[in-house]
Amino acid sequence: MTPKPTLAVVGATGAVGSVMLQMLTHHADVWGEIRLLASPRPSGLPPALDATRAGGSRTASVRGEECEILALSEEALEGVDVALFLVPDEVAARWAPIAATKGAVVVDTSAAFRADPDVPLVVPETNAHAARVRPRGIVASPGCTTLALIVAVGSLHAEFGLDELVVTAQQAASGAGAGQDGAEALRAQLGLVAGHDDLGTHPGDVRRAVGENTGPFPGPLALNVLPWSGTPGADGASSEEERVRDETRRILALPALRVAATCVRVPVVTGHSVSVHARFERPVPLDRAHEILATSPGVVLYDDPAAGDFPTPADVVGTDPAWVGRVRRSMDDERALDFFVCADNLRKGAALNALQIAESVVATL
Amino acid sequence: MTPKPTLAVVGATGAVGSVMLQMLTHHADVWGEIRLLASPRPSGLPPALDATRAGGSRTASVRGEECEILALSEEALEGVDVALFLVPDEVAARWAPIAATKGAVVVDTSAAFRADPDVPLVVPETNAHAARVRPRGIVASPGCTTLALIVAVGSLHAEFGLDELVVTAQQAASGAGAGQDGAEALRAQLGLVAGHDDLGTHPGDVRRAVGENTGPFPGPLALNVLPWSGTPGADGASSEEERVRDETRRILALPALRVAATCVRVPVVTGHSVSVHARFERPVPLDRAHEILATSPGVVLYDDPAAGDFPTPADVVGTDPAWVGRVRRSMDDERALDFFVCADNLRKGAALNALQIAESVVATL
Structure with a gap:
């Protein structure tokens, strides 16, 4: 019997990392x-979130056991079969190729390799x-907004x-910043505005x-909508908007697809809506569109607005699928549809998709 | 010298009514x-908001004076030159024609007459x-979402x-319900979720x-996005979505314009974003698009995302214009543009537009 493969979770202490540890327990x-x-x-980020700071050895629970969290190093990547990278772009850009050189198949959730034709x-x-x-021994997982739709x-x-x-x-707060920064900033802001009825x-x-x-x-998110996320891209678009376009084109193998994307941030903790x-x-x-959406793996059709049945981020957070509602004819055009999708940006939008890739890779190792 | 015309404000106690009284003081x-x-x-709505309940005579301040609020009646409409109707559809449907019969020019902010070819x-x-x-002696003012864009x-x-x-x-809470219901419901919900960090x-x-x-x-709005507003329309659209299409077509005199509209509610007090x-x-x-938007009456171009300059509802609430940002080429198509607009749904979205119509009518009486 072949021994089961070794998995490394790189970035186990962030928002996506903690969702990944839950998933590993239940998958x-x-x-x-x-x-x-x-x-x-x-440097400059809250040391409370730094699992590797001097003197601060830390553990996390996975599959019912407490595991020590190790500092990312070349040694720590020895003997790994699959490495899930749940870290910021710059960390992934440096360490994913090292992990691949050591023989691991890397599944990376950052944006560092998403445009690389060899990934x-x-x-x-x-x-x-x-x-x-x-x-390159690396597989990239798309951004959370692309994954929602x-x-x-x-x-x-x-x-x-x-x-x-x-x-x-409409992107949720937890999609922004490192670790739990986005969700924590939204909660702090909600505390500051609470009770001020004017x-x-x-x-x-x-x-x-x-x-x-x-x-x-880039501004207050509580009681607000911010029409900007990411960094400045080309021609007035944000990096998040460019990603939706470029990633959709790559995944569907439609390099010239016409895509117009606008990404706004809304005061929701977790759960992107599109x-x-x-x-x-x-x-x-x-009727055929409904049938396809009702039977596609990874999609739940939830679509009866008159009965109050439509997906909302606060209802689908913590679930795996993309929830689709409001499916309707658009512009009286038999070729056009409008619909609304919600998905958990930390699960399907990050941890779940990466884990699905890792599990499919294992099946072919 | 002709005496100045008499104005009736019908619905002086609601959310739009109170904004109208401020505007009348400053215009x-x-x-x-x-x-x-x-x-x-x-019946069934909070009596605290009912200015005409038995024994509850009430006043409001306009132009620095306290004015008694009268119950809407045929007598109360005598001698009115212009009547601003800031009331729900069913009240407008009944009373606007009566006011017109009495000789007033009616400016109606409800949806009751927006599709009437004689209005x-x-x-x-x-x-x-x-x-x-x-x-019919009636002029209709469009809905708040159409007016934003x-x-x-x-x-x-x-x-x-x-x-x-x-x-x-992305519609704000104060656009929903009668009077202050929408904003109050959002605030109550924010109080219920405040401090619960999970x-x-x-x-x-x-x-x-x-x-x-x-x-x-139709669900919780705090920490959420609700992809439904209004009542069920035809073919899966909501009434709000049909209004954006139908009103845009009428105002621009483009009866066959292709319009796809989705209206979602977001946890913002006042200020619609599109x-x-x-x-x-x-x-x-x-550059010509920027020039047009920078010089159009009623529009403010606020568009330098790298410097943090884009409109948000919490920043533009309480102001008159439609604020436009994020203007950019779309789909590499020289005929296509993407942009983002914010406007106060109680001001330009209701009270201000009605008052502008009333003032233009007075100039021609």
Whole structure:
């Protein structure tokens, strides 16, 4: 009998890392050793979150056992079969190739390799085959906003051929910053505005109440919508908007797909929502679209607005699938559909997709 | 010298009514008598908000004077030159024709007459001329979501010819319910979730914390996004989404315009945000688009994301214009633009637009 493979979880102490440890406890147990690693936090961030600071050895629970969290190092990557990277771009850019050189298959959730033609970008429900060819020993997992919409869009594309996509993503706080920064900043802001019943009624009053406590956001998020996330991209787009376009094109193998994406941040802890307008090459019968969405793996159709049945981020947080509702004809155009998707940005949007990739890789090792 | 005209404010006690009274104090004083009227609240609503309940005579301040609020009646409408209706659809449907029969020009902010071909639907910056022909003596003001986007879209349409519009509106709480119901429900919900740092992390936990306190919303709004507002329309759309389409078509005189609209509710007190993807008949040079938006009456261009300059609802609440940012080329298509608009749904979205119509009507009486 072959021994079970060794898994390394790099970035075990962040927001995605803690979701990953829960998942590893509850998913099919395909792993032998599970080794937890964490990179030192960049200076300036709260040391309470730094599992590797001097004198601060720390453990975390996985599969019902307390495991020590080791500092990320070349030695700590020896003998690893699959390495899940749940760390910021710059940490992944440095360490993922090292892990691959040591013989591990790396599954990386950062943006560091998503545009690399020698690194497949994989969503198992949509393009599982792409994970089989990995010249650098690395497989990339898409960003949380792409992952919220791609399984539903991909299943419709497979039958009707996607022609054009216009999306507005309402991103949750936990998708921003390192570790728990985004969620904590939102909660701190909500505490600052709580009980002030006049707030939200005069220009800038929320901005003054929140003051410097914007956390990783470019302004106050409590009682607000921020039409900017990520860093400046080309031609006025944000990096998050470029990612939705570029990642959707790569995953669907449609390099010239017309995509218009707007990403805004909303005061939701976890759970991205995406408003989708999609046009296809062929006519889309509504009943067939419902049927496809109701039967696609990874998608739950929840669509009866008159009965109050539509997905919301606060209802789907903590669940695995992408939830789809509000499916309807658009513009009286038989080729166009509008719909609304919600998915947990830490689960399908990060940890779950990476774990699905890792499990599919293990099956072929 | 002709005496100044008499203005009636019908619905002086609601959310829009109180904004109107502030505006009347600060706008150019074109009015003689200002008469404040309120309709009895439908049974079942909080009596504290019912200005006309038995024994509850009430006053409100306008132009620095306390004015008694009268019950809406045929007598109370005698001698009125212009009547601003800031009341729910059913009250407007009954009373606006009565006011018109008594000789008043009615400016109605409800949806009761917006689709009536004998009632012009007017945004003064965009189609002021339409207010001159009013067979029923009534002029309708569009809904708050249409008003957030129409001035910016209309100014671009005037030069480039609008061909297709895909919008997602993030609507604020105060746009829902009668009176202050929406804003109060959001504040109550925020109080219920405040201090519970685990909320927003497990399926339905926010829904359980909010319980029955959903107010006028079809679910919990705190820490959430609700992809539904209004009542069920045709083919899976909500009434709010149909209004954006139908009102945009009427105001721009483009009866066959292709419009895809999604309206979601977000936990913002006041201030609607709209993500806009617009395609035009003719090429749109980006610098010319900026120039048009920077110089259009009723629009403020606030667009330098790298410097943190983009409109947000919490920053523009309490101001008059539509604020536009994130203006950028879309889909590498010289005819397509994406941008983001924020406007105060109680001001330009209701009270201000109605007052602008009223002032333009007075100039021609």
